[in-house]
Amino acid sequence: MKKHGSVGWLFGMTGIGCMLAAPSAWAADAALNSGDTAWMIVSTALVMMMTPAGLALFYGGMSRYKNLLNTLAMTFVAYCLASVVWVMWGYSLAFGPDKGGMIGGLDFFFFAGITPASLEGTIPTNVFALFQMTFACITVALVLGSIVDRMKFSAWVVFTVLWVTFVYCPIAHWVWGKGWMASIGALDFAGGTVVHINAGVAGLVLSLVLGKRIGFGKEAMFPSSIALTALGAALLWFGWFGFNAGSALVADGLAGSAFLVTNTSAAAAALAWMFTEWLINKKPTVLGIASGVVAGLVAITPAAGFVGLGPSVLIGIAAGGLGFFSVARLKLKLGYDDSLDAFGVHGMCGTLGALATGLFADPAINAAGTGLFFGNPMQVVIQLVSILATAVFTAVATLVLIYLTKALTGGLRVEEENERIGLDSAIHGERAFEIE
Amino acid sequence: MMKKVEAIIKPFKLDDVKEALNAIGIQGMTVSEVKGYGRQKGHKEVYRGAEYVVDFIPKIKIEIVVAENLLDQVVAKIREAAFTGKIGDGKIFVTPVEQAVRVRTGETGTDAI
Numbered sequence: 001m002k003k004h005g006s007v008g009w010l011f012g013m014t015g016i017g018c019m020l021a022a023p024s025a026w027a028a029d030a031a032l033n034s035g036d037t038a039w040m041i042v043s044t045a046l047v048m049m050m051t052p053a054g055l056a057l058f059y060g061g062m063s064r065y066k067n068l069l070n071t072l073a074m075t076f077v078a079y080c081l082a083s084v085v086w087v088m089w090g091y092s093l094a095f096g097p098d099k100g101g102m103i104g105g106l107d108f109f110f111f112a113g114i115t116p117a118s119l120e121g122t123i124p125t126n127v128f129a130l131f132q133m134t135f136a137c138i139t140v141a142l143v144l145g146s147i148v149d150r151m152k153f154s155a156w157v158v159f160t161v162l163w164v165t166f167v168y169c170p171i172a173h174w175v176w177g178k179g180w181m182a183s184i185g186a187l188d189f190a191g192g193t194v195v196h197i198n199a200g201v202a203g204l205v206l207s208l209v210l211g212k213r214i215g216f217g218k219e220a221m222f223p224s225s226i227a228l229t230a231l232g233a234a235l236l237w238f239g240w241f242g243f244n245a246g247s248a249l250v251a252d253g254l255a256g257s258a259f260l261v262t263n264t265s266a267a268a269a270a271l272a273w274m275f276t277e278w279l280i281n282k283k284p285t286v287l288g289i290a291s292g293v294v295a296g297l298v299a300i301t302p303a304a305g306f307v308g309l310g311p312s313v314l315i316g317i318a319a320g321g322l323g324f325f326s327v328a329r330l331k332l333k334l335g336y337d338d339s340l341d342a343f344g345v346h347g348m349c350g351t352l353g354a355l356a357t358g359l360f361a362d363p364a365i366n367a368a369g370t371g372l373f374f375g376n377p378m379q380v381v382i383q384l385v386s387i388l389a390t391a392v393f394t395a396v397a398t399l400v401l402i403y404l405t406k407a408l409t410g411g412l413r414v415e416e417e418n419e420r421i422g423l424d425s426a427i428h429g430e431r432a433f434e435i436e
Numbered sequence: 437m438m439k440k441v442e443a444i445i446k447p448f449k450l451d452d453v454k455e456a457l458n459a460i461g462i463q464g465m466t467v468s469e470v471k472g473y474g475r476q477k478g479h480k481e482v483y484r485g486a487e488y489v490v491d492f493i494p495k496i497k498i499e500i501v502v503a504e505n506l507l508d509q510v511v512a513k514i515r516e517a518a519f520t521g522k523i524g525d526g527k528i529f530v531t532p533v534e535q536a537v538r539v540r541t542g543e544t545g546t547d548a549i
Contacts, residue, residue: 062483220488220489220490221486221488222481222483222488223483281482283482285482285483287483287484288484291484324485327484327485328484328485329485331485332485332486341484
């Protein structure tokens with residue numbers, strides 16, 4: 001904390017403003033709070049689980065049987081690579097001393113100068129950095145939902161390292177690390193722009209460059225196991241309590257409020273998706289319910305520490321409907337092959353959530369955010385700017401990194417024969433199940 | 437003379453058919469899990485809006501070789517036991533069999549079945 005200068009300023013950025021509401025935080029410069037620290041260590045572990053367990057099963061179950069292990073492998077390796085990148089230079093780029101509002105410096109390269117005694121607010125800096133690390137990990141892993149079934153493993157490894165470094169870290173800095181988006185007052189409690197819009201748009205760009213899967217729209221592409229996907233969604237939901245309530249960075253009533261609206265939005269969205277599908281397609285599918293849960297969690301993420309219970313129900317219902325429309329209608333109409341709907345769910349519902357934050361941010365919940373319905377119409381404009389800036393930057397930067405990856409690995413896509421055989425066998429030499 | 441009866445039926449009707457045939461003294465059958473379609477066609481599955489038609493539906497195929505004099509009774513019993521009245525109940529095919537041999541004893545013809 002001392003290394004970062006003004007305490008209040010830092011809270012505005014890293015605590016996403018929420019701690020302004022907690023008077024005790026002002027005197028926190030030198031005081032470690034063991035309750036906050038315990039909660040943040042638990043939150044970090046919860047968010048960690050979302051990637052190699054939650055997302056891996058959620059995505060793995062949706063990918064075809066022959067590519068189930070490849071999907072798990074890409075998710076695991078994304079977590080591992082992003083972890084290493086983060087402790088090397090990622091944390092420093094995102095949360096190091098600000099350079100012109102755009103990026104942090106390399107002062108904290110490999111955690112230089114960060115000791116067990118270093119504090120960030122009321123928690124140790126190393127806990128804060130690890131909590132943030134789990135966000136970098138899941139964001140890059142979310143991208144792969146757009147491209148499973150066809151990307152070379154080597155290309156994914158290279159892309160992950162480049163993307164965390166050059167796309168995730170700058171955007172995280174803009175919003176949470178004293179960057180320009182924080183300066184203009186953009187509200188993003190736990191990652192609507194940084195995580196979901198960012199990953200969704202990057203996934204869309206990557207899927208457009210990679211092209212459709214062989215047989216897309218002609219052959220049946222059955223999910224390998226809806227049961228695994230449902231379990232993955234449940235683990236994501238569980239971990240999301242650390243993601244959203246943990247983003248308060250303290251164990252207080254605001255964390256409790258974020259927890260409450262997170263669960264409510266997820267449940268409302270699952271029901272909305274289920275009933276919409278039931279009405280239109282005549283069947284309430286398990287995949288629909290699981291997808292609705294995730295859509296609701298995504299949409300409430302930027303709003304979690306700013307909105308009350310009423311808006312969380314509306315946000316959830318809207319997210320369930322929008323998610324269903326995006327994956328069942330929009331995707332077919334536009335004809336892109338976003339294999340597991342990273343854009344349809346995370347990009348679209350993330351955008352919905354970022355806008356809804358500008359509408360429903362309630363100063364009675366968190367003094368740091370006031371939305372349109374509480375007399376601050378400018379907040380909607382600020383949210384729009386942050387959404388557009390994130391989408392444009394990630395689209396362009398991702399495109400550049402895709403071509404750089406292509407040059408480094410001699411192509412992005414697996415050979416046609418391997419795509420047909422399946423990547424589990426062709427790349428990993430394994431299969432997911434031995435079934436007689 | 438012997439005949440082979442091949443019946444394609446709904447999987448959940450297997451026990452009923454087996455009991456009906458046991459009741460008239462049929463002492464053996466061969467059963468396989470098969471897939472196919474007839475007038476029932478396949479069914480649709482929709483995953484996140486993507487519609488896939490599943491052409492081949494799981495069925496059970498029963499094969500029995502019987503003496504010709506039992507044939508009509510066997511076919512009638514199978515039909516009765518496998519009947520639901522809904523589309524997809526299946527079909528029964530009858531073909532002539534030239535010879536049968538019991539491996540253990542070497543008996544042939546109707547003695548072997």
